[in-house]
Amino acid sequence: MRFGLVGQGSWGMQHGRAIQAEGGEIAWVVGASPGPSPSVAAWGVPYYDQFDLARLPTVDIVDVVVPNHLHAAYAVMALRHGRHVLVEKPMATSMEDANALLAAWRASGRMLAVGYEMRFSPLWTTVRELIRTRLPTWQWLDLSLERHPFRSGKRQWRQDPAQVGNWIIEEAVHHLDLLGWLGEREQSAVSVDALFPGNPPPLADLLAVRMHYAEGGLATYRSSLNAEGHHLLFAAYGPAGSIRAQWHGVTDRTEHPQFSVTWSGQGSTESVPVPSPQAGEVFELRREIRAVMAAVAGHADKLWMTPEDALWNLRVSDAVTRSGIRRQPVTVVPAR
Numbered sequence: 001m002r003f004g005l006v007g008q009g010s011w012g013m014q015h016g017r018a019i020q021a022e023g024g025e026i027a028w029v030v031g032a033s034p035g036p037s038p039s040v041a042a043w044g045v046p047y048y049d050q051f052d053l054a055r056l057p058t059v060d061i062v063d064v065v066v067p068n069h070l071h072a073a074y075a076v077m078a079l080r081h082g083r084h085v086l087v088e089k090p091m092a093t094s095m096e097d098a099n100a101l102l103a104a105w106r107a108s109g110r111m112l113a114v115g116y117e118m119r120f121s122p123l124w125t126t127v128r129e130l131i132r133t134r135l136p137t138w139q140w141l142d143l144s145l146e147r148h149p150f151r152s153g154k155r156q157w158r159q160d161p162a163q164v165g166n167w168i169i170e171e172a173v174h175h176l177d178l179l180g181w182l183g184e185r186e187q188s189a190v191s192v193d194a195l196f197p198g199n200p201p202p203l204a205d206l207l208a209v210r211m212h213y214a215e216g217g218l219a220t221y222r223s224s225l226n227a228e229g230h231h232l233l234f235a236a237y238g239p240a241g242s243i244r245a246q247w248h249g250v251t252d253r254t255e256h257p258q259f260s261v262t263w264s265g266q267g268s269t270e271s272v273p274v275p276s277p278q279a280g281e282v283f284e285l286r287r288e289i290r291a292v293m294a295a296v297a298g299h300a301d302k303l304w305m306t307p308e309d310a311l312w313n314l315r316v317s318d319a320v321t322r323s324g325i326r327r328q329p330v331t332v333v334p335a336r
Helices: 010-021 038-043 068-080 095-108 122-134 154-159 167-182 281-296 307-326
Strands: 002-006 025-030 061-064 084-088 112-115 140-147 190-195 206-213 218-224 230-238 241-249 258-265 268-271 330-332
Touching: 002 010, 010 025, 010 038, 010 281, 025 038, 061 068, 061 281, 068 084, 068 095, 084 281, 095 112, 095 307, 112 281, 112 307, 122 167, 122 230, 122 241, 122 258, 140 167, 167 206, 167 218, 167 230, 167 307, 190 307, 206 307, 307 330
Parallel strands: 002 025, 002 061, 061 084, 084 112, 140 218
Antiparallel strands: 140 230, 190 206, 190 330, 206 218, 230 241, 241 258, 258 268
8 A cells, every 4th residue: 555655754754664564655755855864765765845746656645744733734635636644643733724624534535544543552442441341430530641851853843833733732632532532531521621830831841631521520631741751640440449550661652661550449459461562652653554554445444533533632622721821611512
């Protein structure tokens, strides 16, 4: 299956390696620089500095891995040229651009996949199944992140609000999505109450969020972008017991993480096995690429999430920003 890769930054290179590892063909790479990076040059594939699909060789899938503010525009162009699209999260940096992308997708008859690779994690799928089977009436989900400061990206784009949008949709949106997915509260009406104890948005380095779901249950999230390493700690509580999970790495892209899951209930605690030793975004990206290829080939009934799910995540992230700035809760309800 032929991919066109748009973006040759460090995460774009991870996408390229994942495509090759899963048996895909990179037909071309488009970047903003006059010439290819050393990695792209080593692949020996054609490189272009203009994204003009009318002149580029035909591909099955366009994989968009560029600074956030370009996601929607490039994805729209690809859909209008009849290509399937995988676009990194966030799907857009504004609701206007996100809705334009959804409109282009609905008119295209093509696949639009948005990169929330944590849903492919063997660690988090194990936790989700535990919640479903042992803690279906959960009352509280709690997730915290401590991580090293963001990589600046080429031309410092992650430090530029005009390009990154804000740091909530750069990182926290993954975890807000994860909480809803783990508790099966996707697109459930939610009241969001947020605080920014450190720098204010758009480049907020500290974040605390409390979410009350209309269907029942509380979810809390805290993040610090000023730590060392990359550490996720999760807990779920309910009348039947509790679940704890953790993931630790030197960076978020380590291939040698440490992680575990435990269940406590009825006076005992047990370690719960995770079915694969490969848990982390590098591995999950490969699974995501595999799923995209299966969907395009007609071997999968549905994707891991819909474009509407990705839009919902953007709406919740926007509510977090507005709540923290206004210092009052903001309610998000599904569109009718």
